[in-house]
Amino acid sequence: MAAEDLPSEFDVVILGTGLAESVVAAACSRVGQRVLHLDRRSYYAANWASFTFNALLTWIQEQQEGPQPEQGKDWSSLLNDGEELIHLSNPDLDSITNIQVVSYASEEDEEVPDTAKEETSANSQLEVESAGSREEKSAEEESAEAEGTNTKGEETEVDQSHPGASSGPSEPTRKKISYAQLVKEGRRFNIDLVSKLLFSRGSLVDLLIRSNVSRYTEFKNVTRILTYRHGNLQQVPCSRADVFASRQLSVVEKRKLMRFLTSCIEETEMDHAYSSQPYSKYLQDQQLGENLQHFLLHSIAMVTEDTPTEAGLASTRHFLRSLGRYGNSPFLFPVYGLGEIPQCFCRMSAVFGGIYCLRHSVSCLIVDRDANRCKAVIDSRGQRISCSHFVVEDGYLGSRSSVTTPTRLLSRAILITDSSVLPGDSEQQVSMVTIPPGEVCQSAVKMVELCSSTMTCMPGTYLVHLTCQSVGSAFEDLSQLVTKMFQTPESQEPGGRPTVLWSLYFNMADGSVPGVEGQGLPSNVHVCSGPEGSLDHEHSIKQAELIFQRILPEEEFCPPAPNPEDIIYDGESPTPSAEEDSGKEAGQQEESGGDLNPQLDE
């Protein structure tokens, strides 16, 4: 794309397209700020990104090769009196480490690919005629109905348009999926670098609804909560319907659990009596059986043995409040992956005039020495762009942040498997699994298993995300659990466990480490941290709101976007179609990898 100069003046320049940065971009554009939103990378959402299988392979390669050396240019010619420079660095330098790929799928199909393909499609045709297909369809409908949010029917269309590829799991003699098939069907994957869920009453869902950004996305309900205990997976009964249907609990346990769940919503005097004691002690004293204590501590509150009672109760309440809003579990997962969410906010920003450039960075900041404020930035093309505020992903500050704070890491594993860890009535289950600390790994592991109807993996496969706080490298932390819960060549005893086709391990910097605020940075430079290890999005949303309030203390944070029919268009303003287009363009960019996409901005 031809190098076009950007306007030389903005209100807010934002570098990095992670969640917090994107929310700030949307919030600022929404109230009329001129926003320039840049990312050095060729894709949106930074470490929050979702990749197709092939794009993930490219990403892995890039990470392993290390960053291109930056040519240190001298920008002092662009400086005026009383100004000095702060140099920024490459964000990918140390946020991702210890990448390890283990592929278990056979390289090629066992038969000639062409005949194999014919065979699968023939099988699927047979199946359509057989009685079994009706059941399968109804299960699919059920899962579609279970969705709390708007379904546009897209996914079923996609499913039906490729019947040949989807027949895998229902065939009696299942054929192993080869690596070649994964690559061939690579576009059907949307593999998230971070693994998170949305609490139905969490701040992200509230924000999506309040700001009308929810227009740009759709969600699926997590269908079940599982826990790993004594080497077995159990379903955690958390809703009234679950408790009623549970076969593991006696009627008395059911009553005790329900009573606890309903009573703990309200704060009582008793809670304060336990204020200095751990939540596990509190649970013990509630006359709940061992089983129930485990469910409550690890799967509902998702805390550890020594979490204080107040924090434990707060997490339990958060979980329970989210329950039932959109279905039988408190969690939502975005269809097409988590990477959609930062992009939705970018889209909103673009609709309200934000300018987006990927593969475009900021080399350094120009700081007014006396006022200690950032006056302007110099972009990677050497253009001086003045701004009133600068928002940046902490990775760009590089060594500046890691010198003072010890780096904490998250261990991640991503698996592509051929079946669910707990086969149920329906194949299309989205499962949240908690593995308590000490069960297999030292730290608590959160596992999310996604089915193909979430549009994150090809039909016939499941995408499994594992996350925990690092002790060693990701492989050291998680491979033992993978061997135990799944079938790999290393697994000791063969069993009906899902086979791992492909796996990726890596460590990621934990964004929950206290930020680098006030470390000699100008007061109008705002730092956003990367993803942290918690399951929810509270941290980033809170951070974005704080930054917005510092930039624009008088303005409302993400008020509802007006309906298209309520927008007044006069001669100068964009026409309705232009407004739509700009939204689309922001979406198209990530595919075309366009460098520069100047928006209509008056």
Next chain:
Amino acid sequence: MHGRVKVKTTAQQEEEKRKEREKKLKIYVAARDACFSKRKEGVCDDEALQLTQQLLSSNPDFATLWNYRREILMHLETVKDRDEMQNIYEAELSFLEACLKVNPKSYGSWHHRGWVSARLPRPDWARELSLCDRCLSLDDRNFHCWDYRRMVVKVSGVPVDQELEFSDRLIGSNFSNYSSWHYRSTLLPLLHPQTPEAGQEPPHASSPRGPQSHRVCEEQLLKEYELVQNAFFTDPNDQSAWFYYRWLLGRAEREETVSCVYVSREDERVAVAFSRPVNICDLPPGTINDVANEHNLTVHWTGSHTHRDCALYTGRVESWCRDTATDQELFRSELSVEKTSVLQSELQSVKQLQELEPLNKWCLLTIILLMRALDPLGYEKETLAHFQTLKQVDSMRSEYYSDLCSKFMIENTILKMEYAEVRVFSITDRNLTSLCHLDQLLLVTHINLSSNRLQRLPPQFAMLQCLEVLEADNNFLENLEGVYHLPRLQEVSLKNNSILSCRCSFRAQISVSSGTPVLGIGSFCDLCSYLAAYK
């Protein structure tokens, strides 16, 4: 401000909406008037179909228009062939689907859908079922849809076991659903009927069992007990599960029989008590005119093909023949003919729940009912204690509990009376608030209801045809309707009551308060004036 999107103000939006509404209203009114005039003229053309469709799609609750539409469709049936009608009716069904989206609880739309489905030349019931399933997945308690679905299932002959699975599924997703539980109660007797030898024969051998038993075989019952226990242990405050549980424990209503025949020579009277209210006839004249002869009386009740014999032997002044409450376990009828062991274990598990939820009213009430079914006299003390708790925890219904408790106390007193083989019924100082089972007291000669909380002696009190002495001191009696038709009444004692009025005089020895002159038998007195003197 620069770059800011300009948005219409609220006032502008309101104004636009108002104009929009006005425009819509004009169109609506015009179309409605056109429809009405067309119908008046008896026009049944396509345009009328169009117009009603327009109106109904915005307001599906317009019953007159649905009627008009049916008139048009019936007219079309006379001029079009089968295939054309199939198409027209199918279009009607898709139109109705749109209407149901506007109002999923529209009586008119559901009724019309039933009407159309029944007339469709080639109905597609599978499609109708899936429509119901979709509808119930959005609102599992939409009783309109449940009704329609039952119709579809009946007509299309969906197997009962499939329907039971359907009910399993709905209860599984949300058990607070009366429709679902009730549906089960209609399906289970069909799918798992009680085997005749396993079930206790109903006591009235004279009347054959109905063709359809409402009972369920024990094996299935035990499964149902488990299911419903899961529900009320999960949420003891959900009444739907408790009601279903009561249905499971309950048994069929008493059949219509002659439960007692009483013959009195001196009064030339035959009194017949029925187990259920019936329409009566007069005794044929001259039935018992002979002073000394033996009479063999048979009362035939053609309504339920039942009869009862009663012999009045020479020299006897009266005679009777009846079912006894003790033999028939009449008062256990609300709960169960099930085996004692089953009831005993049910009582244990509900008691277990009560330990966890000592103040749950459904739990307490169910315990009381189970205790009554098991051993009404043995559990009397516990029952009374539970009633006390119930009145406290559910004070809104304390009078209901008082009445229910009165009923149980009367039942117990009847049992005791029968065991003692006397004709004296005495229940004093028991906080009675109401009287019932008076049909069981046909033979009683002395009744003592003193020191209770009774407010009236109801008209049914006239069932005490043999009553000679009535004591009801220290109550809150306000009216005495029930004592006007007691032919043998000789003594009445109503001290310390709050009688307000009494519209007729009656023949009895009355003592209203202490020191009152006793009126001899046969003397008439106007009670009102009498009372006035002593107030």
